[in-house]
Amino acid sequence: MRTAGLTINTGRRLTRRPNHLFTLQPDLKNSDYLEIIPSTPTAEFAFKVADFFFNKKVALKLYRKILLNKKTQNTYIYDTPSHVLFRVNWDAPLESFPLNVPDSIGNIIFQMSSGLYGVRDKNGKFDEVKYQKVMKFCRMTEIKIAQGAKQTGGKLAAAKVTADIAYYRGVPEGENIFSPNRFPYADTTEDLLNFVEKLQNLSDKPVGFKIVISDAAAIEELADEIAQRKAAGKNIPDFITVDSGEGGSATAPLELMESVGLTTNNALYVLDTMLKMHGLREDIKIIASGKILTPDDVIITLAMGADAVGMARGFMMSGGCIRARMCSGFGAHVCPVGFATQDEKKRASYLVVKQGEKIGNYHKNLIVSMKVVLAVMAKKSINELNKSALTYTNRNGEVFFDIDVYFRNKLHL
Numbered sequence: 001m002r003t004a005g006l007t008i009n010t011g012r013r014l015t016r017r018p019n020h021l022f023t024l025q026p027d028l029k030n031s032d033y034l035e036i037i038p039s040t041p042t043a044e045f046a047f048k049v050a051d052f053f054f055n056k057k058v059a060l061k062l063y064r065k066i067l068l069n070k071k072t073q074n075t076y077i078y079d080t081p082s083h084v085l086f087r088v089n090w091d092a093p094l095e096s097f098p099l100n101v102p103d104s105i106g107n108i109i110f111q112m113s114s115g116l117y118g119v120r121d122k123n124g125k126f127d128e129v130k131y132q133k134v135m136k137f138c139r140m141t142e143i144k145i146a147q148g149a150k151q152t153g154g155k156l157a158a159a160k161v162t163a164d165i166a167y168y169r170g171v172p173e174g175e176n177i178f179s180p181n182r183f184p185y186a187d188t189t190e191d192l193l194n195f196v197e198k199l200q201n202l203s204d205k206p207v208g209f210k211i212v213i214s215d216a217a218a219i220e221e222l223a224d225e226i227a228q229r230k231a232a233g234k235n236i237p238d239f240i241t242v243d244s245g246e247g248g249s250a251t252a253p254l255e256l257m258e259s260v261g262l263t264t265n266n267a268l269y270v271l272d273t274m275l276k277m278h279g280l281r282e283d284i285k286i287i288a289s290g291k292i293l294t295p296d297d298v299i300i301t302l303a304m305g306a307d308a309v310g311m312a313r314g315f316m317m318s319g320g321c322i323r324a325r326m327c328s329g330f331g332a333h334v335c336p337v338g339f340a341t342q343d344e345k346k347r348a349s350y351l352v353v354k355q356g357e358k359i360g361n362y363h364k365n366l367i368v369s370m371k372v373v374l375a376v377m378a379k380k381s382i383n384e385l386n387k388s389a390l391t392y393t394n395r396n397g398e399v400f401f402d403i404d405v406y407f408r409n410k411l412h413l
Contacts, residue, residue, distance in 0.1 A: 021137060022077055025104040026086055032096035033133075037067050037076060037085040044083065057352075071163035094129055097136040110138040111210075115154070115179035117169040126185070130170075132202055140206035140238070141199050145183055145192070146261075147210055147243050154179040160342045189225045197235035208239035208285075212261035216413060219274045227278040237284055240275075241310060242267045244290025264290040265304055269407045272305035295369035299377075303385040318362035319355045 026034055043066045050059035064073040067085055076085040101108075112119060119131040135141065156165075156177040166173035186192035192209065199207040213219055226236050245261020262270065268288045275281040288301050289310030301309050317323070319339060326333045327340045335341040338350035374382065377389055392400045400406040407413070 020108055021088065021105060023104050023106065024077065024102055024137075025081070026079055026084075028082060028084070031086070033089055033092045033098070033136075034086045035076075035089045039083040040067065043067050072167050075164050075167055088133075090130060090133060092133075094132055097133055099136075101137055101139065105137055108138045109140055109142055110134055111142045111144050113144045113154070113179055114181070114183045115169075115177065116184070117171070117179075120170050122170070128202055131199070135203040135205060138205070140208070141203060142239075142241060143183065143186075143192070143196065143199075143207070143209040145186060145209050146212040162342055165342075189222055193225065193229060193234075193237070196237050200235050200238070206238035208237045208241060208287075210241035210243055212243050212245055213267040213270055214245070214261050216270050216274070216411065219270055220277075223274040223278040223280060226280055226284070230280065230283065236280070239285040239287055239307075240271060241287040241289060242271050243288075243310075246291045264288055264292065264301065266407070266411060268301065268304050268306055270411060270413070273413055295366055295373050298366070298370055299373050299382075299385065300390065302382050303387060303389050305387070314362060314366070315359055319359045320350070 026036075028036070043063050046066055047059045047063045050062045060078055063078065064076060064085065068076065076087045078085055110118075116124065116126055119127055119134055121127040121130070154177075158174050158176045161169075161171065161174055161177055163173050165171075169177070171177055183192070185195040196207050196209065230236050242264075243261070244264040244267055245259070246263055261267065267290075268286065271286060272281065275284055275286070285307040286305060287308045287310055288304075288306035289312070291313065292298060292301055292309050292311050293314045298309055298311075316339070320337050321339055322337060324336050327335055334343050334346060336346075338346035338348070339355075341347060370382075374380070379385060379389070387403055390403050392403050392406050394400070394406070
């Protein structure tokens with residue numbers, strides 16, 4: 001992923017599973033922030049035998065069982081060069097954590113949800129020190145205010161709150177988890193912006209938030225509040241992610257899918273316009289997401305004013321997701337392909353390496369095809385994209401060479 005320049009948004013799960021830190025190459029001489037489980041001759045022998053007769057996945061499972069034999073053994077990562085098992089010790093003092101993000105880790109964005117998973121204390125409140133520890137491995141923070149059609153909070157059944165998930169999320173094992181439908185530090189716009197400033201000061205890294213736009217007036221109010229903070233010399237968000245109301249996973253209520261929130265291009269235009277009106281566009285980056293699948297989707301979104309795009313659906317589908325709307329969550333839902341499930345048998349049937357190659361190919365070919373589109377447009381770089389490169393034809397056959405005219409009439413801005 002690093003060679004491809006792909007940035008990972010954790011979807012609030014950096015501390016749910018160790019996957020995002022899988023590439024970490026620990027320096028055993030400076031590893032006070034890690035729990036280290038050294039190898040043994042017995043474990044080494046068992047690993048080699050299992051790897052020879054079966055495969056590395058089976059060998060690692062046996063290796064962990066011999067060295068740990070406890071319910072959270074899957075939270076430990078295997079380091080090939082040293083043969084040790086390790087995981088982050090979140091109870092270690094902050095001073096023992098790396099000063100900078102280790103080079104072996106990809107570009108990770110920490111997404112903070114209303115449940116504050118991964119950065120909460122035992123009482124469910126925001127833990128400043130834990131957050132600082134998490135940010136030792138991340139490039140920036142995204143507060144999730146709303147996301148696509150999922151604007152009703154979240155829930156995970158007790159049966160699916162395994163020892164692994166309980167450890168990483170900082171919640172009791174075997175109990176229902178409910179994420180509020182309102183972010184606890186965003187009762188007002190001022191509260192949200194104050195919390196953004198707090199995170200910026202704690203992490204010394206970019207902080208922004210994700211929203212879904214349903215009302216232009218609300219965005220104008222937000223932009224006005226941010227402009228006042230800027231004039232007063234206060235911190236303002238480094239970026240805003242605008243998600244569309246389209247789509248949604250199995251956790252999204254059917255009555256909300258494609259019914260709440262503007263589509264990607266409409267929402268992007270509203271946000272871009274309001275930030276420009278208040279003199280903020282040069283200060284705040286825009287990330288756009290929502291049903292962006294193909295090369296032309298990306299090009300159009302960037303030309304519409306986005307500084308970056310967020311994509312999930314395409315990567316999930318390239319990795320084997322069949323859109324069955326049975327993702328593991330609350331109730332009896334179990335992903336039928338083993339992509340997103342706690343079912344051990346289903347997970348064992350998911351061929352990670354094979355599907356990982358497909359995901360990599362999707363990303364690689366996406367970039368190649370984007371270059372083809374840019375060449376047709378006589379553009380050398382995505383930095384040359386703007387609205388003047390777009391022409392829009394509506395259902396009546398009317399052609400708009402100036403798409404500002406189309407959107408201003410359509411959105412009544």
